[in-house]
Amino acid sequence: MATMTDVAKAAGVSIQTISAVINGKSGISAATRERVLRVIEELDYHPNMLASSLRSQRSTTIGVLVASITNPFFPGVVRGIEDAAQRNGYSVFLCNTDDDPAKQNSYLRLLRRHRVGGLIAASGTGSVDGQRIVEYLLDHGVPVVILGNRQGHPRMVALTVDDHIGGYDATAHLLDIGHRRIGIITGPPSHREAKERLEGYFAALRDRSIDADPDLVVPGAFSTAGGQAGAFQLMSLVAPPTAVVAANDLAAIGAIAVAKRLGKRVPEDVAVVGYDDIEMAALYDPPITTIAQPLYEMGTTALEAVLERTRDPKLEGGVITFPSRLIVRGSTVSANTSTHVAGT
Amino acid sequence: MATMTDVAKAAGVSIQTISAVINGKSGISAATRERVLRVIEELDYHPNMLASSLRSQRSTTIGVLVASITNPFFPGVVRGIEDAAQRNGYSVFLCNTDDDPAKQNSYLRLLRRHRVGGLIAASGTGSVDGQRIVEYLLDHGVPVVILGNRQGHPRMVALTVDDHIGGYDATAHLLDIGHRRIGIITGPPSHREAKERLEGYFAALRDRSIDADPDLVVPGAFSTAGGQAGAFQLMSLVAPPTAVVAANDLAAIGAIAVAKRLGKRVPEDVAVVGYDDIEMAALYDPPITTIAQPLYEMGTTALEAVLERTRDPKLEGGVITFPSRLIVRGSTVSANTSTHVAGT
DNA sequence: TTGTATGCGTTATCAC
DNA sequence: GTGATAACGCATACAA
Numbered sequence: 001m002a003t004m005t006d007v008a009k010a011a012g013v014s015i016q017t018i019s020a021v022i023n024g025k026s027g028i029s030a031a032t033r034e035r036v037l038r039v040i041e042e043l044d045y046h047p048n049m050l051a052s053s054l055r056s057q058r059s060t061t062i063g064v065l066v067a068s069i070t071n072p073f074f075p076g077v078v079r080g081i082e083d084a085a086q087r088n089g090y091s092v093f094l095c096n097t098d099d100d101p102a103k104q105n106s107y108l109r110l111l112r113r114h115r116v117g118g119l120i121a122a123s124g125t126g127s128v129d130g131q132r133i134v135e136y137l138l139d140h141g142v143p144v145v146i147l148g149n150r151q152g153h154p155r156m157v158a159l160t161v162d163d164h165i166g167g168y169d170a171t172a173h174l175l176d177i178g179h180r181r182i183g184i185i186t187g188p189p190s191h192r193e194a195k196e197r198l199e200g201y202f203a204a205l206r207d208r209s210i211d212a213d214p215d216l217v218v219p220g221a222f223s224t225a226g227g228q229a230g231a232f233q234l235m236s237l238v239a240p241p242t243a244v245v246a247a248n249d250l251a252a253i254g255a256i257a258v259a260k261r262l263g264k265r266v267p268e269d270v271a272v273v274g275y276d277d278i279e280m281a282a283l284y285d286p287p288i289t290t291i292a293q294p295l296y297e298m299g300t301t302a303l304e305a306v307l308e309r310t311r312d313p314k315l316e317g318g319v320i321t322f323p324s325r326l327i328v329r330g331s332t333v334s335a336n337t338s339t340h341v342a343g344t
Numbered sequence: 345m346a347t348m349t350d351v352a353k354a355a356g357v358s359i360q361t362i363s364a365v366i367n368g369k370s371g372i373s374a375a376t377r378e379r380v381l382r383v384i385e386e387l388d389y390h391p392n393m394l395a396s397s398l399r400s401q402r403s404t405t406i407g408v409l410v411a412s413i414t415n416p417f418f419p420g421v422v423r424g425i426e427d428a429a430q431r432n433g434y435s436v437f438l439c440n441t442d443d444d445p446a447k448q449n450s451y452l453r454l455l456r457r458h459r460v461g462g463l464i465a466a467s468g469t470g471s472v473d474g475q476r477i478v479e480y481l482l483d484h485g486v487p488v489v490i491l492g493n494r495q496g497h498p499r500m501v502a503l504t505v506d507d508h509i510g511g512y513d514a515t516a517h518l519l520d521i522g523h524r525r526i527g528i529i530t531g532p533p534s535h536r537e538a539k540e541r542l543e544g545y546f547a548a549l550r551d552r553s554i555d556a557d558p559d560l561v562v563p564g565a566f567s568t569a570g571g572q573a574g575a576f577q578l579m580s581l582v583a584p585p586t587a588v589v590a591a592n593d594l595a596a597i598g599a600i601a602v603a604k605r606l607g608k609r610v611p612e613d614v615a616v617v618g619y620d621d622i623e624m625a626a627l628y629d630p631p632i633t634t635i636a637q638p639l640y641e642m643g644t645t646a647l648e649a650v651l652e653r654t655r656d657p658k659l660e661g662g663v664i665t666f667p668s669r670l671i672v673r674g675s676t677v678s679a680n681t682s683t684h685v686a687g688t
Numbered sequence: 689t690t691g692t693a694t695g696c697g698t699t700a701t702c703a704c
Numbered sequence: 705g706t707g708a709t710a711a712c713g714c715a716t717a718c719a720a
Contacts, residue, residue: 015707020705050697051698053712054394054699054713094438096422109390110435115392253627348713358692361689395713396713
């Protein structure tokens with residue numbers, strides 16, 4: 001396995017000329033640069049980043065914590081991180097925490113051993129355990145970006161979407177198309193996201209001077225099962241709603257399934273709005289109206305925030321809020337092409 | 345940032361005692377081990393794997409190439425890899441190639457620079473470019489595992505499922521429940537998987553002495569769009585099929601959407617079988633009968649194959665074939681609970 | 689069990 | 705532009 005010294009010898013130059021060429025430093029004539037590059041090619045030389053990072057105390061790897069890579073929410077974010085990392089010559093350590101604090105801690109230790117240059121935690125529920133390690137990283141100049149609006153450290157960056165607005169928009173859309181009895185299947189109250197979406201729901205009703213009916217607010221979960229349970233409860237009412245805001249897209253799918261089973265047509269008899277815009281939302285029958293979060297962009301932004309802070313460690317943290325976006329599909333507005341399945 | 349020397353000093357022992365404790369080597373008294381561990385804790389010492397790997401020429405990182413992490417097929421595999429890696433103290437560099445040979449090459453170079461201890465390529469279409477680097481890795485004792493049954497190097501391990509059997513089982517299931525005119529929407533003929541599934545389809549018909557009708561074999565793709573196009577073609581026949589084998593689950597979804605649009609009920613008027621058992625298959629309406637591939641297990645097996653070969657570099661490569669499994673759901677067999685949506 | 693010395697492949701700092 | 709030298713943090717061979 002060729003080393004820098006080998007290349008230097010073969011090219012008849014000094015070892016630090018090689019280093020300069022590789023790291024794109026100035027002060028090398030075009031001729032020697034050319035020759036060095038040719039020798040590198042010939043010898044199939046690949047710089048050893050272990051040695052480089054060890055010596056320079058700089059790392060081009062970052063750790064990415066996700067709750068569950070099989071949850072359709074995360075791959076979108078990871079893809080954004082990944083692409084931005086690739087563009088900048090960074091590599092990504094993927095860590096699947098399964099929302100298990102022990103696992104997360106174990107991963108954080110591992111990342112620490114690898115001397116990652118940054119950390120992005122998209123742990124979903126957000127309970128970032130392993131505080132000590134996270135704080136250690138932050139205190140030692142390693143940037144940390146978290147998805148969700150928790151803070152707690154002046155150098156921590158938090159990425160979030162305004163769930164209040166999302167809940168508002170979902171509800172307002174249903175109001176706009178004529179619905180007056182609108183149910184909501186909420187997520188777990190422990191989640192900030194769920195709470196804020198519910199507040200947005202109430203705000204939208206208030207703005208149209210519609211009294212909120214407590215019966216129309218039912219507990220659910222961020223899952224199909226939660227959506228099914230919530231929908232059952234709503235549909236069992238004496239005066240069931242004509243529209244439903246679901247906790248997220250999975251819950252919307254559960255709700256739609258229940259509605260169909262009860263012989264209701266979607267959206268004619270009951271309209272349903274989801275949240276997240278997972279891939280399945282566009283592919284479902286009917287395609288699901290939803291509040292999209294810019295997952296990919298959140299990923300690229302997260303990585304860029306890390307990069308900025310590796311370059312300038314004095315940069316402060318803060319909260320970056322992303323816009324959500326209503327995407328209207330067949331689950332609220334019937335179209336001739338209600339069975340049309342959009343590709344991705 | 346504490347180093348081994350710091351720990352050694354604080355514990356009043358030699359530096360290699362620390363090394364021995366960390367690497368779990370024998371020859372250390374319980375008392376000193378205890379003391380060392382306490383000091384490690386106190387000093388918040390984390391071993392530097394960069395230095396360790398550099399010195400020992402052994403790496404505990406592996407590269408994982410996937411075509412697209414947002415394609416539901418891959419997270420299942422990655423999760424398996426990830427879990428097995430975590431159990432063994434390995435870390436995973438995730439690389440999203442987008443099926444772009446240039447990107448793949450760039451990633452392989454990066455992985456080479458990081459001196460990964462192994463490589464798992466789940467690139468989907470499978471055209472592993474960057475042959476030179478892959479061969480380099482293999483020639484230098486770095487294990488490479490590929491998903492798909494390509495070979496080409498005596499030390500390469502290929503993981504595959506028997507797509508012939510999968511195609512056979514899908515078709516046989518439809519025959520078993522009474523269908524005689526069975527259409528098939530094939531994947532791109534360049535894919536070995538697509539070809540083998542088609543052969544399985546023919547074999548199943550042959551075994552029941554049913555003549556294959558060329559009209560019932562239509563080209564498609566591994567996508568919803570491909571499924572839609574194929575279904576249109578099949579449904580336009582004078583004598584349309586009563587059942588369809590789709591290229592994969594996405595294609596099945598496209599096909600079902602088209603069937604519904606044409607006023608056909610699924611499965612009563614036309615039954616559909618998919619392939620892969622992506623999460624959406626169980627959640628769709630109707631839930632989709634499919635051929636499941638053991639994604640998670642393939643992931644863990646891939647990682648274990650890498651590990652075995654890092655331990656014993658003389659181990660040869662070969663092909664490991666996984667069983668596929670028919671999962672019967674509502675898209676072929678109508679049930680009272682045809683709108684039941686299974687959670688995950 | 690322990691200490692000493694050397695080297696892994698780079699980067700960085702000098703002086704030339 | 706070059707050459708010599710030290711250092712990053714750890715592993716290992718060797719002798720004690």
